[in-house]
Amino acid sequence: MSKFKINKFNKNQGIHTIFGQHSVKAALQNNKRKHIELIISKNKINFVKKYESKIQNITILPQNEFTRRFGNENTTQGLVLKTKDFSRPSLEEFVKEESKKSKSVILILDQVTDPQNIGSIMRSCALFDCAGIIVSKDNSPELTSSLYKSASGAAEIVNYIRVTNIKRAISFLKKNNYWIYGFDSSKNKNSNFIFSQKSVLVFGSEGKGIRELVKKECDEIMQIKMKHNLEFEIDSLNVSNATSIALYQFYSS
Numbered sequence: 001m002s003k004f005k006i007n008k009f010n011k012n013q014g015i016h017t018i019f020g021q022h023s024v025k026a027a028l029q030n031n032k033r034k035h036i037e038l039i040i041s042k043n044k045i046n047f048v049k050k051y052e053s054k055i056q057n058i059t060i061l062p063q064n065e066f067t068r069r070f071g072n073e074n075t076t077q078g079l080v081l082k083t084k085d086f087s088r089p090s091l092e093e094f095v096k097e098e099s100k101k102s103k104s105v106i107l108i109l110d111q112v113t114d115p116q117n118i119g120s121i122m123r124s125c126a127l128f129d130c131a132g133i134i135v136s137k138d139n140s141p142e143l144t145s146s147l148y149k150s151a152s153g154a155a156e157i158v159n160y161i162r163v164t165n166i167k168r169a170i171s172f173l174k175k176n177n178y179w180i181y182g183f184d185s186s187k188n189k190n191s192n193f194i195f196s197q198k199s200v201l202v203f204g205s206e207g208k209g210i211r212e213l214v215k216k217e218c219d220e221i222m223q224i225k226m227k228h229n230l231e232f233e234i235d236s237l238n239v240s241n242a243t244s245i246a247l248y249q250f251y252s253s
Helices: 020-031 042-054 063-071 091-098 115-127 145-151 164-175 241-252
Strands: 015-019 034-041 057-061 079-084 106-111 132-136 157-164 179-183 198-204 220-222
Touching: 015 020, 015 145, 015 164, 020 034, 020 042, 020 079, 020 145, 034 042, 034 063, 034 145, 042 057, 042 063, 057 063, 091 115, 091 132, 091 157, 091 164, 106 115, 106 164, 106 241, 115 132, 115 145, 115 241, 157 164, 179 241, 198 241
Parallel strands: 034 057, 106 132, 106 198, 132 157, 179 198, 179 220
Antiparallel strands: 015 079, 034 079
C-alpha cells in the first residue's frame, strides 16, 4: 500500500493536494487557482521546465526522499501540488449559466461515494460536454486527492456541486425546464434513449441504485439495454461505465 495519505486539505482553508501528471498539469494550467508549492521527484525535472512559469515555489527532492515522504511514484507519478481551490458556482449560478445553451445535460449522483468512480465520471463529463455533477453533501466525498487523480484533470472544468437535498435540487431543475431521467437496472424499463434538450440524468449507488424518494421525483425511468450473464451473476454496470454510456447517447443525439 502506498505511504501517500489522502490529505483533507480542502477542510483547511480550501487548500488541496493534487498528485499525478495529468491532474497536476491541469491544475497548473487553471488560471483560477493560486498555487502554494509543487513538490517533484528529481527524475521529473523536465516537467518543471514546462510549467515553472505557473508556480514560483518548487521543491525538487531526490527520488528516495520523495518516495519516503509520499510513497511509491506509481501513485503520485513523482508530482505533488499544494494549491488553493477556486470559487465554484452554486446550483443556482450553474443553472443560470447553463440556460444560455440550447442543449444541456447535468448528472445527479445519488449516494455514489467512491472517489475513483466520481473521478472517472468527471472525465466522461468532460469528454461528452456535461458541465456539472450534483451530489448530496451528506453522502458524497469532497474533492480529495484520489478524486482529483481519478478525474485526470477533469475536476478543473466539471462543476462538482454538493447540495443539502437532492429532492429539492431536482424540483429546482424542473422549474428551469429540465426533464429528469432516472437510470435503474431492473427489468421492464424504457431503453429507448430519446432525451429532452435539457436533461438531468440520475444514477444511484451500485447495489442499492437510486433511492425511492429520489426515483419518485424522476419524470422517466430508463434502463441501459444489456445482456445479463445469469450463470456468473453479472447483471449490472459499474456506475462510471453506465454514466459514460448515457452521456454518449445524449451527446450523439
